[in-house]
Amino acid sequence: MATWSAPGKVFLFGEHAVVYGKPGIAMAIKPRVMVTVRESRYHQKPNSPYIAECFRLMDVKGSVYVRSQLPSSSGLGSSAAVTVATLCAINDEFGLEKTRAEIADLAHQVEMSAQNGRASATDTYVSAFGGMVLVRGSEKRRLLPPQNFSLVIGNTLVSHSTSEMVGKVAELRKHSPDIANPILDSIAAITMRAMYNLDNQKELGSLMNMNHALLDALGVGHPVLSKLVLAARSAGAHGAKTTGAGGGGCMYAICSKSSRNRVAGAIEGCDARAIITTIDTEGARKE
Ligand code: MEV
Secondary structure, X not given: OEEEXXXXXXXXXXXXXXXXXXXXXXEEEEEEEEEEEEEOOOOOOOOOXXXXXXXXXXXXXXXXXXXXOOOOOOOOOHHHHHHHHHHHHHHHHOOOOOOHHHHHHHHHHHHHHHOOOOOOXXXXXXXXXXXXXXEEOOOEEEEXXXXXXXXXXXXXXXXXXXXXXXXXXXXXXXXXXXXXXXXXXXXXXXXXXXXXXXOOHHHHHHHHHHHHHHXXXXXXXXXXXXXXXXXXXXXXXXXXXXXXXXXXXXXXXXXXXXXXXXXXXXXXXXXXXEEEEOEOOOOOEEO
């Protein structure tokens, strides 16, 4: 029997722009998914298409048990975390000796087939390696020096579809390239500025606020996201923005240690769920 866990993630800057080859910054967060795999002659058919695909790809049979600290379908990378932890547990239980980089690649393949070819490698890479990652285009990823921010994540509890939101931006780009492209270029400039100011939370906060406004301009906002963002800023956050695809899902705020409970309270006061967290630097690990 082998038990492995893997963390979720937030996009700090640059979501949607990364789809067009621009830079983005993503970070692994503390909440994790734990997966136990046991070799068995009788294969128990998993409910999750991600787990089923992991067993199919690795060509093994067994039973699986999952526990998650991450809300599913909220943009916090829970499907990537389930996939990475399952592949690591299979790798361990069956002595397959895959490296972490190979697991990250296989996890991306699993997400691609479970999501009909629409998955960026960001979530699976961040979940496998942990830390803070600069993403550029679809292939290049680089670990950045980890920063110990206090993050408060606000889950709107409004369900959203990543592919629908990605399609919305593609549509705007097709019909109004003269408007959409400068917005995507500005998001890229914000991401680069953020990369050189990772140790300056006040500057990061104002860059987050600008990035949020530009995501709204691209049409991937939601009234509840805006409500939570404004509530977090009023409660003293350095900055707050949508994280991930938008149209629902989650926002996050960066705040000082002394204001994080107030910010979380303000988010909960809007009938949303708050998670106070920090960076996870470990990535996938054996439990
Ligand atoms: C979704 O978490 C982030 C997007 O940029 C899509 C992607 O990178 O695959 C909207």
